[in-house]
Every structure is written in structure tokens, then in C-alpha cells.
Amino acid sequence: MSVFSTSLFTDVDFERDGKQTGRVSLPYSVTRSAYGVIPIPIAVVKNGEGPTVLLMAGNHGDEYEGQIALGNLIRTLDPASLAGRAIILPSANLPAARAGQRVSPLDQANLNRVFPADPAHGPTHEIADWIENHLMPMADIFVDLHSGGGSLDYVPFVSVSLIGEPEQDKQAYALMRAFGGPYGHLWDASDAKLTTGGSRTAGGAAQRQGCIELGGEFGGGAIVNTDHLYLVERGVRNLLAQAGVTPNVAVEPSGTMRLMASDAAEHFSFAPDYGVFVPAAGLGDEVQSGDLAGTVHNLEHPEREPLAVHFRASGLLICVRAIGRVEPGDCLGHLAVDTDEPKF
Incomplete structure (x- = not known):
């Protein structure tokens, strides 16, 4: 069992080869359960040496395509096909996912607006602190899968943040292209991100930890669009192949990608x-x-x-x-x- 500086702890061994599924336990002491925990699902699939990709969904609880896609990946990813490691957090903000809400019902906090977090400020901050300071330092690449949730609907796009470092940006852009889809969105990491969160997001945390950072929006309306689900599943497989984590898997072509930018x-x-x-x-x-x-x-x-x-x-x-x-x-x-x- 691993214990970290926050109160969160997990039963998975990040250094062990093979496939492990387990829980990140978030202590949550309330009247009905004095020593209770919130068991957040996690999986680690590892084989030998190689890059580490941290795949996350459920940052917002009412965004489903990423959560379903990563659950499917946990069940199907064969560790024998890997040369490296995939850390999979399919419902990162589990309290919000249980409630089908953007924010956590425990503290009304938006996980994607509390980075860098102080774990003393509540359960959502504890989750954010653990992700940024314990998961991200292990990762070379971080992928945060979103959709519009209950209030918004998006055309499906994969996105990448460019930080002004040519070699890292070149790798990041190649990963976005490999992920595929009809639209690719380029974020300028120096931009203040007027509405979409900037440094307070999981993406901002990943940049602070030196990760290549990708994301995307894949539909919305708090439903599951099966076309978008397929796009996410294919995209994640392609990204793992492009990253060298699944070196014997070919990147599946996905057609023309239109490059976009926004946030003015x-x-x-x-x-x-x-x-x-x-x-x-x-x-x-x-x-x-x-x-x-x-x-x-x-x-x-x-x-x-x-x-x-x-x-x-x-x-x-x-x-x-x-x-x-x-x-x-x-x-x-x-x-x-x-x-x-x-x-x-």
C-alpha cells in the first residue's frame, strides 16, 4: 500500500508489471461513516521500460464519453502489448461522477478550477493535489478527456497545449495528429485562457509538472454519443501507439483534421x-x-x-x-x- 503526503492512499503498485485495477481511497469522515473513504477507480498497465501516459476522464462528472472509453480500455488493454506504462483514472472526480454533475456535491468545487490545490480546502482539492503532485510526476504525457457536460455541446475535437519549447511542442503536435478526428484545437499555453481556466486546470498542472498535455471536447449534453465515443476510443489507441507505449500497434488513419484556435x-x-x-x-x-x-x-x-x-x-x-x-x-x-x- 502506498501512502502520500495528502490523506489519499492507493492499493496499486505503480512499478509492478502487469495489469492492476484498484482504488485511490479519499478519506471522508461524516456522521454516517466516521472512517469512510471514497474509492476512486484507478488502473495501472505496465510492461518493462518506456514512456508513461496518464489518461484521465471524469474531471467533470457529467461528461461521459471519456469515462466510458477509459473503462473499456482498462478491460481490453493487454500488458504484453506495452513497452511502458499507462495509468488510467477514468472517473477522477468520482463524487461528481456519482451525482452526474459538473462539480462535486461534497464541496461544490470544480476539479478543473482548483489546481494547484491545497488539500486542506476539501475533498476536491485533495483529489487535485494528489493528481498534480503524485500522479503527474510519473507521467511523460497527460491526456484529459472532456465533453460539454449537461450545459454545453461541442463539435468533437482533440486539443494540445503548445508551450514554446520546439522539441516538446513537436512531439505534442504529432500526438494530437495521431489521436485524430475532424478538428484539432491548438491552445497557446502562454494565453490567460479567459474562460477556460488556464493554470487552474488539470492541463495547467500537467504543464507545471513537465508533461506533454493533450485534451479535447467530445460532444456534450450529458449523454453518450456513440460516434464520439468511437472517436475517443480510436484516438486513445492511436495516441498510445504514437507515444511508443504500444509499439507494435499501427496508428489508424482518421482523415483530414481542421486546425482551430479560440479563447479570445x-x-x-x-x-x-x-x-x-x-x-x-x-x-x-x-x-x-x-x-x-x-x-x-x-x-x-x-x-x-x-x-x-x-x-x-x-x-x-x-x-x-x-x-x-x-x-x-x-x-x-x-x-x-x-x-x-x-x-x-
């Missing part, structure tokens, strides 16, 4: 008032600055004209709201723009 403030649209949002553009549409994004209808005052919301930039609508009802400040969607092939 004007790429995002927000609700101006309470009501129901009626979109005027659909997921994957090309829009122009000034085009109507949609209207917000006040159900309590049907005599009032709906409030119009217009796009503040041109681009591809890669994300839309998945819920009709809105409150002021709710994200209604965001754009991405075409970007050039990076030069290393």
Missing part, C-alpha cells in the same frame, strides 16, 4: 437576462460577426420582445448551450477560428 473574449456569447434561449445558428455552423446568435424569451412577460444576442466575431460555432433556460451570464456558445500549421 469575443469568441464567447453570454445570456443577457433570464429566460429561454432560442438559437439562430447550429453546432458546426460558420457565422459572421454581427450575425444573430439567438434570442432570449421571457416566459413571465410574453408581451415583451425577445432579447437578441449577436455574435461578436466570425468563426466556426464549436460549442452551443444544451439547456433552454438561461440566467444572466450563462454561456450560450463559443467560436473557434482557423489557424495555421505550427512551425517548430
Whole structure:
């Protein structure tokens, strides 16, 4: 049994060859269970020496494609096919996953906004601290699989953060290309990430720990899209092959990838008032600055004209709201723009 500086502990041996499935135990003392733990699933698949890939999903509990894909991988990945190690954390924020929520019901914290974490601040911070300071230092590559959850829906894209180090960026970009899919999103790690979290995310933590960092959004709406699930499963297999963890597996071609970038403030649209949002553009549409994004209808005052919301930039609508009802400040969607092939 391994014990770490936080109160979390695990029954897996990260240095042992073979396939192990076990639990990361998060002590959680409450009235009904004074010495209880929350058993977060983990798997380690290892064979000899080689790179380590840390695969994570369930950062947000209502995002399912990644969680299902990594569960399938745990059952099917043969350690004999490896030259290295895969550490798999399929439902990282298990309390949120149990509840089907973006945030943990234990402390209302968003795991992907608490890095770097102080474990004294609650269960979600303890999980984040353990991931950043005990799992990530073992990894060469970190992959965080997302979808839009209950409130958003995305076109499926794999993403990579470029840090300005040519050799590492070249490897990261090759991994993104190998993962495949219709869209590839390039994040500039020096960007403040106005809405999407920046250094407070698991991706920011991975960069601090020296990992190559990839992610992605694969649908949303708190459902499982089987096309997106297949894309994630194929992508993870391809990434392991490209990384050299499964050296005898060929990377499966996945067609043309359109390169995109976003995260400028004007790429995002927000609700101006309470009501129901009626979109005027659909997921994957090309829009122009000034085009109507949609209207917000006040159900309590049907005599009032709906409030119009217009796009503040041109681009591809890669994300839309998945819920009709809105409150002021709710994200209604965001754009991405075409970007050039990076030069290393």
C-alpha cells in the first residue's frame, strides 16, 4: 500500500508489471461513516521500460464519453502489448461522477478550477493535489478527456497545449495528429485562457509538472454519443501507439483534421437576462460577426420582445448551450477560428 503526503492512499503498485485495477481511497469522515473513504477507480498497465501516459476522464462528472472509453480500455488493454506504462483514472472526480454533475456535491468545487490545490480546502482539492503532485510526476504525457457536460455541446475535437519549447511542442503536435478526428484545437499555453481556466486546470498542472498535455471536447449534453465515443476510443489507441507505449500497434488513419484556435473574449456569447434561449445558428455552423446568435424569451412577460444576442466575431460555432433556460451570464456558445500549421 502506498501512502502520500495528502490523506489519499492507493492499493496499486505503480512499478509492478502487469495489469492492476484498484482504488485511490479519499478519506471522508461524516456522521454516517466516521472512517469512510471514497474509492476512486484507478488502473495501472505496465510492461518493462518506456514512456508513461496518464489518461484521465471524469474531471467533470457529467461528461461521459471519456469515462466510458477509459473503462473499456482498462478491460481490453493487454500488458504484453506495452513497452511502458499507462495509468488510467477514468472517473477522477468520482463524487461528481456519482451525482452526474459538473462539480462535486461534497464541496461544490470544480476539479478543473482548483489546481494547484491545497488539500486542506476539501475533498476536491485533495483529489487535485494528489493528481498534480503524485500522479503527474510519473507521467511523460497527460491526456484529459472532456465533453460539454449537461450545459454545453461541442463539435468533437482533440486539443494540445503548445508551450514554446520546439522539441516538446513537436512531439505534442504529432500526438494530437495521431489521436485524430475532424478538428484539432491548438491552445497557446502562454494565453490567460479567459474562460477556460488556464493554470487552474488539470492541463495547467500537467504543464507545471513537465508533461506533454493533450485534451479535447467530445460532444456534450450529458449523454453518450456513440460516434464520439468511437472517436475517443480510436484516438486513445492511436495516441498510445504514437507515444511508443504500444509499439507494435499501427496508428489508424482518421482523415483530414481542421486546425482551430479560440479563447479570445469575443469568441464567447453570454445570456443577457433570464429566460429561454432560442438559437439562430447550429453546432458546426460558420457565422459572421454581427450575425444573430439567438434570442432570449421571457416566459413571465410574453408581451415583451425577445432579447437578441449577436455574435461578436466570425468563426466556426464549436460549442452551443444544451439547456433552454438561461440566467444572466450563462454561456450560450463559443467560436473557434482557423489557424495555421505550427512551425517548430
